[in-house]
Amino acid sequence: MDSLNQPDLFKATLWLIALVFFIFFLFIYGFRKIRQGVKDAFNPDGAMESGKVTESDSDMAFVFNTFQNTLKDISDRKHELIRMHRDAEERIRQVERYNQCILESMVSGVITFDREGDLTSMNLAAAEILGWTKDVSPVGKSFEDVLDGSDHMKEILNKVLEENRKILREETTFTMQNGDRRWLGVNASPLKGDDGEMIGTTIVFTDLTEVKELQRQVELKNRLADLGKMSAGIAHEFRNSLGAILGYARLAERQAVDNGILRDSVEGIMTEVKNFDAMLTDFLNFARPVELNREACSLSDLVKESLDVLSEETGKRGAKVETIFENAFPVFADHIQMRQALTNLIKNALEAVGDQGEIRIQGKRIAGRSELWIHDNGCGISMENHKKIFEPFFTTKREGTGLGLAITQKTILSHQGSLTIRSEQGEGTLVIVSLPIHNAPV
Ligand code: ADP
Ligand code: MG
Numbered sequence: 001m002d003s004l005n006q007p008d009l010f011k012a013t014l015w016l017i018a019l020v021f022f023i024f025f026l027f028i029y030g031f032r033k034i035r036q037g038v039k040d041a042f043n044p045d046g047a048m049e050s051g052k053v054t055e056s057d058s059d060m061a062f063v064f065n066t067f068q069n070t071l072k073d074i075s076d077r078k079h080e081l082i083r084m085h086r087d088a089e090e091r092i093r094q095v096e097r098y099n100q101c102i103l104e105s106m107v108s109g110v111i112t113f114d115r116e117g118d119l120t121s122m123n124l125a126a127a128e129i130l131g132w133t134k135d136v137s138p139v140g141k142s143f144e145d146v147l148d149g150s151d152h153m154k155e156i157l158n159k160v161l162e163e164n165r166k167i168l169r170e171e172t173t174f175t176m177q178n179g180d181r182r183w184l185g186v187n188a189s190p191l192k193g194d195d196g197e198m199i200g201t202t203i204v205f206t207d208l209t210e211v212k213e214l215q216r217q218v219e220l221k222n223r224l225a226d227l228g229k230m231s232a233g234i235a236h237e238f239r240n241s242l243g244a245i246l247g248y249a250r251l252a253e254r255q256a257v258d259n260g261i262l263r264d265s266v267e268g269i270m271t272e273v274k275n276f277d278a279m280l281t282d283f284l285n286f287a288r289p290v291e292l293n294r295e296a297c298s299l300s301d302l303v304k305e306s307l308d309v310l311s312e313e314t315g316k317r318g319a320k321v322e323t324i325f326e327n328a329f330p331v332f333a334d335h336i337q338m339r340q341a342l343t344n345l346i347k348n349a350l351e352a353v354g355d356q357g358e359i360r361i362q363g364k365r366i367a368g369r370s371e372l373w374i375h376d377n378g379c380g381i382s383m384e385n386h387k388k389i390f391e392p393f394f395t396t397k398r399e400g401t402g403l404g405l406a407i408t409q410k411t412i413l414s415h416q417g418s419l420t421i422r423s424e425q426g427e428g429t430l431v432i433v434s435l436p437i438h439n440a441p442v
Helices: 008-042 044-048 054-106 124-130 150-165 210-253 262-288 299-309 311-317 334-351 404-414
Strands: 108-116 117-121 167-175 181-191 198-207 294-298 320-324 330-334 358-366 368-377 418-424 427-438
Touching: 108 124, 108 311, 117 124, 117 262, 124 198, 150 167, 150 181, 150 198, 210 262, 210 368, 262 404, 294 299, 294 334, 299 311, 299 320, 299 330, 299 334, 299 358, 299 368, 311 334, 330 334, 330 427, 334 358, 334 368, 334 404, 334 427
Parallel strands: 320 358
Antiparallel strands: 108 117, 108 198, 167 181, 181 198, 294 330, 358 368, 368 427, 418 427
């Protein structure tokens, strides 16, 4: 019993039951004695005949047997109680295992600290979010080490420990050891024991990084949309003024037939005005919501048309352009917008290559999609610039508008396509346009 650590109450109960039974049988024994005495008093002859001495012995045996049976009964009950105790312990272990499973399958991180601020437990999600690998156990480490990536979280924990109160719905950032930053939504509360005393703290947190990124993108999109609307209005005004400037410049050109210097200046004005107008056209294309007028067309034809548009520039740069199309690569697209998008991409390739420029444009069929691979051996794009090339107005060119890729991406996305650019600085660039295949005849 000691080894099983039965409670004192249990022992006392057993002894009490034994005592009660013992007294009970003593009472029966006494009662039977008295009854026999009374019988003998009324029938003294019969007493001898019925054998008084034998009956007394059997009474003793009865009491003894009953006492033995009682002890056996008690012993049986003891074993029964031990079995019940084991069952109860097993049930507790099952509940503990169940709770552990719940904790481990939670998507939120849960960590607990004791009163001194040392870590007592950390679930799987918490380890993943905070960047702890399986081979290093953080249990026992101080909160200063565990929450090293976030001063705000340390502050929250300190407050909970000092003020014994909950701190809910806090948002904070956590910088991991590899430098990555995560946004966390944090709830912290005191951990209380059976008697209501604070025995530590619990912190529950959720990774909000993706949500924050989406929020940022939505905000950026909204800002750009507002900016787009506003600047589209201004752009229209500019175009009107440009039209007037161009008109006056043409008049001046006519007057300057005999004045070479003036003619050059007027031509300069007209070229600049035309460039500016082209930029405004690009900008208005970008700012305008996409409206598609789709029809069955082929990527190979679109590329041919784009190359025609760019033939003058290709000739000027002396670039070698090779096209490889095994079939027409049918797509369902807005002919004009898609041709413009491809023209932008090929123009970028032309502008990137030097004297020995080589551009290879290849049609491919990959995983049920028509793809266009535009490869150039030009200057390539640095890692730093690569992050920004789709941003409107980002350009590395003196006369660039920085709108070509932004418009192209918008057009391709609106066709359920994707635009991927792989590049290495100094090594050239590969641009991949992927579009759903269209099976209707072109
Ligand atoms: P722009 O051509 O007016 O500069 P884009 O949006 O077309 O604007 O391109 C943005 C930037 O992306 C370019 O300024 C250039 O730095 C880079 N870029 C795009 N395509 C290429 C390419 N094929 N090779 C090298 N750099 C490129
Ligand atoms: Mg461009």
